[in-house]
Amino acid sequence: MSDDIVTRAARAIRRGEAVVYPTETVYGMGADATNPEAVERVFEIKGRSRDKPLSAGFPDVDAALDYVVASDREEAFMRRFLPGPVTVVVERRESLPDVLVGGRDRVGVRIPDHDLSCRLFREAGTPVTATSANRSGTGSITHPDQLSEEIREQVAVVVDGGETPGTESTVVDPGEGIVHRRGAMADEIAAWLDEH
Numbered sequence: 001m002s003d004d005i006v007t008r009a010a011r012a013i014r015r016g017e018a019v020v021y022p023t024e025t026v027y028g029m030g031a032d033a034t035n036p037e038a039v040e041r042v043f044e045i046k047g048r049s050r051d052k053p054l055s056a057g058f059p060d061v062d063a064a065l066d067y068v069v070a071s072d073r074e075e076a077f078m079r080r081f082l083p084g085p086v087t088v089v090v091e092r093r094e095s096l097p098d099v100l101v102g103g104r105d106r107v108g109v110r111i112p113d114h115d116l117s118c119r120l121f122r123e124a125g126t127p128v129t130a131t132s133a134n135r136s137g138t139g140s141i142t143h144p145d146q147l148s149e150e151i152r153e154q155v156a157v158v159v160d161g162g163e164t165p166g167t168e169s170t171v172v173d174p175g176e177g178i179v180h181r182r183g184a185m186a187d188e189i190a191a192w193l194d195e196h
């Protein structure tokens with residue numbers, strides 16, 4: 001995979017466009033998570049209800065902490081399980097817009113254990129929406145060949161990282177000790193929450 005496609009995708013994100021990128025779970029749809037118009041575009045492309053929040057992707061935990069407020073417990077959880085197939089729900093700072101989270105005060109943080117996506121987030125230099133690259137109500141995409149024409153036509157760049165495993169991330173609020181969706185590493189996560 002040439003750096004060129006990742007660089008092109010990062011530039012597109014900075015311009016307010018949407019891109020498709022691989023993760024260690026499924027393919028994601030990325031746009032500048034701090035730009036309300038760009039976030040709105042992702043909802044439109046996916047046909048997703050505005051009251052279903054989007055997560056934000058970051059290259060590492062330190063980058064995420066610039067945009068969220070985490071308690072000691074939440075930060076300890078993030079440092080234990082990220083990068084990895086886990087979406088960690090924590091309080092957002094005002095730099096993440098209302099439209100991203102349907103006006104809620106918490107946001108899902110995603111740091112994929114995947115070189116291409118983390119390089120994309122780093123090069124974009126901004127939080128990037130982390131939501132599956134499919135129309136709402138249809139199955140997640142594990143290979144770019146599965147992208148619908150409708151989505152392909154509306155995104156600026158598709159970063160092809162080959163086949164992805166297809167396991168959904170586990171969604172967890174470590175502050176509240178709640179697992180919202182069981183996915184990868186769910187048992188390990190539940191054990192950590194019980195211990196801490």
